[in-house]
Amino acid sequence: MAISSEQAPPTEREVPTAGESTAPVPDGAATPDPKRWMALLVLLVAAFMDMLDGTIANVAAPSIQQGIGGGYSVIQWVLVGYQLSFALLLILGGRLGDIYGRRKMFLLGVVGFTLASLGAGLAQEPWQLVVSRMVQGAFAGIMVPQILAILHVTFSGKERAGAFAMYGGVAGLAAAVGMAAGGPLADWDLFGLGWRLIFLINIPVGILGMIYAPRVLRESRAPHALKLDVRGVVLATVGLLLLLFPLLQGRELGWPLWGFVSMAASVPVLAAFVMWQRRRTVLDGSPLMELALFRIRSFSSGLGVNLAFYVGIGMFNIGWTVYMQVGLGWSPMRAGMTSLSFCIGAFLTSSAAMVVLVPKFGRKVLQAGAVVTVTGALYFLWASSHYGSSISSWDLVVPMLLVGLGFGLIAAPLPQIVISEVPQKDAGSASGIVHTNAQLGFAVGGALVSVVFFAGLGGNTGSTIDDQAANLRRDLVATAHLTPGEADTTVAAYRACAVDRVEEKDPSVAPASCAAAPLRDERSAPVVAEYAKDAQGESFALSLGTTLWVFAGVVALAFALMFAIPRQMRLEAPEEEENEGGKEPETATAS
Template sequence: MAISSEQAPSVETEVTRDERAADTPTGKDTQTGADTPTGAAPDPKRWMALLVLLVAAFMDMLDGTIANVAAPAIQHGIGGGYSVIQWVLVGYQLSFALMLILGGRLGDIHGRKKVFLIGVAGFTLASLGAGLAQEPWQLVASRMVQGAFAGIMVPQILAIIHVTFSAKERAGAFAMYGGVSGIAAAVGMGAGGPLAEWDLFGLDWRLIFLINIPVGILGLIYAPRVIRESKAPHALKLDVRGVALATVGLLMLIFPLLQGRELGWPVWGFVSMALSIPVLAGFVLWQKRKIALDGSPLIELALFKIRSFSSGLGVNLAFYIGIGMFNIGWTIYMQVGLGWSPMRAGLTSLPFCIGAFLTSSMAMVVLVPKFGRKVLQAGAGVTIAGALTFLWAAGHYGSGISSWNLVVPMLLVGLGFGLIAAPLPQIVISEVPVKDAGSASGVVHTNGQLGFAIGGALVSVVFFAGLAGNTGTAIDDQSAQLRKDLVASAQLTPGEVDATVTAYRQCAVDRVQEKDPSAVPASCAAPALRSEKAAPVLATYAKDATGTSFARSLQTTLWVFGGVVVVAFLLMLAIPRQMRLEAPEEEDASPAEDAGTAPAARVS
C-alpha cells in the first residue's frame, strides 16, 4: 500500500509489518484486509479524519434538504417555471442515487481517500456553479453535477470509518456519523428558510450553495493530512457492464418515482418500473458470472448472505420510505396548507433536531452494545408515538394549529429517528469484509435513496389523492355559515350567494389539484369571485378550509407512515439480537451460541 510522506510517521511500512508478523499473533488489517499484527498501533490522526468526514457528510445532507425549503425563493430569483425547480431538486437526487454504487466500488479499487478527495473537489466546484448560475439550465446542470460528485464522495465516508477504527471505537464513530446525518437533514429544513429570507450579503438563495465553498476548500486542505489511504487488498477491475446494467435499472425504477406526480403518473412510468425488474435481475446474473470470471463484481453478492447486512438493508429501506413520507408530508402541510413561511416551518422542526441529537449521540455507544436490536425497536415505537401525537394535534387544532402544538410530536419523531438512524449504518456493514467496504457503503446509501424516492411517491398517492375530496368536504361543512356571512357582511342576494359559493368551491378544489402551488386555475377568475365585498369573507373561509383539508390529508399520510414504521419494526426481528462490537482475542473465535446472534465482526 502506497503511503505519502505526510502519513509516514503514523503508519508502519510493509517491511516492518512483515518483520513483526513473524512472531506476533495476526488479525485483519483494517486498512487493506491483509494479515497484520493485532498489536499494530491505531492511526493517531483517526479522530481528526473523522471530523473531516463528518463535515463532508453534513455538507451533503444539508445540501440535499436545504434546497427543498428554499425552493420558492430559488424559483423567484432564477426565473423559469415550476418544472425548473422540480429538476433542481430531482436532478440532485437522481444523479446522487445513480452514482452511489459506482462511487463505492471506485474507492475499493483506486483508494478511498483519493476518490473521497475527487468527490469533495467536484462537489465544491458544482456548488460554486449553482451559486453563480444566471440561467435556469445552468442551475439544473450544476445541481446534477453536484449530486453526481456527492454520490462519489459519500460512500467513502462509511467505508473509511469502517476501515480506520477498531471495533471498540467504531461504535462511537458511527454514532457520530448517524447523529450528524440526522441533524444535517433537520438543520437543512430549518436553515433553508432563514438563509433565503434574510438575504445575507445580498446573495439571497445563492448562499445555500456558496456556503459549501469554504467548507469544501478546508476539507481539501486537511483531508490529505489526516485520512489514511485504504483500498481492497487484492487488485480489482471496474465492472463496466455491471455499472451500465445497475445504472439503467435504477434509472428506470427511480426516475418515475421521483417525477410521477409532476408528470401525471403516465403509463410509460409504470412500464419503466416494471421493466426495471428484469434489467436488475440481469445485473444480478452478470454479477454471478463476473465473480466466476475474475472475482471483481460491482457488488459482492456474498454480502447478502450476511444476516446483519441483508436484514439491516430491509429495515433501512422500510424506515426511509416512512421518513421520506413524513418529511415531505409535514413540509407540504405547513408551507402550503397552513401558509407558514419557510422560516417558521423550519423553526418548527427544531424539536426534531434536538430529539435526533439526544438519542443518536448515545444509541450506538451506550444502548446498542447493551440492548442490541431492542434499541431499534424502541426507536420504532417512539416514532409511531410521535406520528400518532402529530395526527391528533392536526385533527384537534385544525387550521388554528401553532408551532407550539407540534413541539411534542416533532420531538418524539426526532427521538425515534435518532435511535434508528444512528445505529443502522454500523449494523448493516458491521460484518462486511474490509475489501468490500466501499461497495457495501454504496449499496446502503442507494438503498436509503430508493426508500426516500418510494416515500415521496407514496406521498403523491396518499396525500394528494384525497386532497381534492377533503377540500370539497371542508367547504361543504362551511357552506351554511358561509352563506349567512355573505348575506350579512357582503350583502349579497340569495342568487349571488349561490353563484359565489359554487365558484368558491370549484376554485378551491381546482387549486389543490395544481402541481404548482403558485398556479392560479382559470376557475378562480370567475365573475362571482370578483366582488370586493365578498373577497374578505371568502379569504377567511378559504384559509380555514385549506388548513382543514391539508390536515385531513396529513392524517391519512401519518397513518400510512405509522404502518410503514410497523413494517420496519417487524423486519428488525431478523437483525441479530445482539451486536458484539468488540472483536474476540483470537481470529478463530467461535460464533455466538445464540441462534439469534451473529458472529462478531472480524476487526483488529
C-alpha cells in the same frame, strides 16, 4: 454469526507505507491510526455538507425560482436532478473506493462537489443551475460512500460504535438545520447573495476538506486487486434510472403510462444485473456488487429495515412540510423552526443509541425507536385534527420531538448494523448499497405521498367546503350584502376554485376557475378569504392524517422486520475476530 468460507475475509489488512501506497501486513501488526479522530472530524463535516445540501434547497425552492426565473419544472429538476444523480452514483462510487483507494475517491468527491456548488451559486440561467446540481449530486455519490467505508476500516470496537453514533447525530442535525436555515438564508439576502448563499456556503467547507483530508485520512482499499465492472455499472445505472426517475417525477408529470412501463422494465434490467454479478464473481472475483454480502444476516435484514424505515421517513418529511407551508400557509422559516424539536430529539438519542443503548440492549433499541416514532406520529395526527387551522408551532413541539427521538434510535445504529459483518475489502461497495437503499426508500416514500396525501386532497377540500357552505351563505348575505342567488353562485365558484387549486401540479399556477367574476367581487372577497384559510387548513389536516396513518403502518412493518436482525450486534470487524487467534468478538447482547 459465522461467516461462510465464501465470505471469509482476507487474512491480511492494509497499513500505509511510504507515500500514499498501501501494503498488506499481518492484521496483528496493524496499529490504530493516531489521526483517526481528526479524520473523523473531516468525514463528519463532509457528511454534514452533503446532507445539508439535500434539504436546504427544498426549503429555499420558492426563492430560487423567483431569483433565477424559469417555470416550476426548473425547480423540480434542481431538486430531483440532485437526488437522481446522487442515487445513480452511490454503488459505483463505493466500488471505486475499494479499487482505487477510499481517501483518493473521497477527495475527488469533495473537489467535484465544491466546484459544482460554486457553479450552482454563480448560475445565471436555469439550465446552468440544473446542470450544476446534477453534477453536485454525482460527486456526492462518489464522496458519501467513502465516509462509512473509512469509518468501518479506521475504527474498531467501542470506538467504531462512537464514530457511527456521531455520524448518525450529524445526519439528523444536518437535515434539521437544512430545513431551519434554508428560509432565513434566502430571506435575509446576506451580502446581496440571496438564495445563492445556500450553495456558496459549501465553498469554504470544501476548501478546508481539501486541505486537511490528505493530512489526516489514511488510504485504504481492497487488499486484493479488483477490476472495474463496466458492464455491471451500465446495467445498475440503467435499472436504477428506469425505477427512480418515474418515482421522483411521477406526480409532477401526472403519473403517465410510460412511467409505469419504465418501472416495470427496471425489473428485468436489474435481474440481468444480478445474473451478471454472479458470472463476474466466477470470472475474476471483481463484481460491482458482492452478492455474497446478502448472505450475511445483519446486512440483508438491516437493509430491509433501512428500506422500510426510510420509506416512512420520506412520507413524513414531505407530508409535514406540505401541511405546514401550503396547508397552513407558514413561511419556510417558521416551518423550519418548528422542526427544531425533531432535530433536538434526533441529536439526543443518536449518540446514546450506539454508545450506551445498543451495547446493552441490542436490537431492542431499534424496536423502541419504532414505538416512539409511531407514538409521535399518532400525537401529530391528534394535534392536527384537534387544533385545525388554528394550530401553532408550540402544539407540534412534542410530536416532532417524539418522532426525532425515535429517528435517532433507529437511524444512528442502522448503518453500523448493516455493515458490521462486511469484510473490509467490500466496505466501499457495502456503503454504496446502504446509501442507495436509503435513497430508494425516500423515492418510494415520496411517490406514496403523491398517492396517499395528494390523491385525496381534492375530495377532502370539497367535503370541507360543503360543511362550510351554510354558514358561508349566511355570512355572504348578512355581511357582504349579497342576494341569496349571488351567495349561492359565489359559494359554487369558491368550491370549484379551491378544489382545482389543490389539484394543480404547479402551485404557482392559478386555475382558470379562480378568476371567476363572483370571486373578484370586492364585497364577498374578504369573507371568502377567511373561509378559504380555514378550509385549506382543515383539508390538508385530513390528508396529513391519512399520510400519518400510513407512515405509522410502514414503521410498524419496520418494527416487525427488526426481529430478523441478529440479537448480538458485532462491534468488531470480521477480519479482527478471525486474525486474533480465536479471540471472542466484542458484541452487544440483547437482554
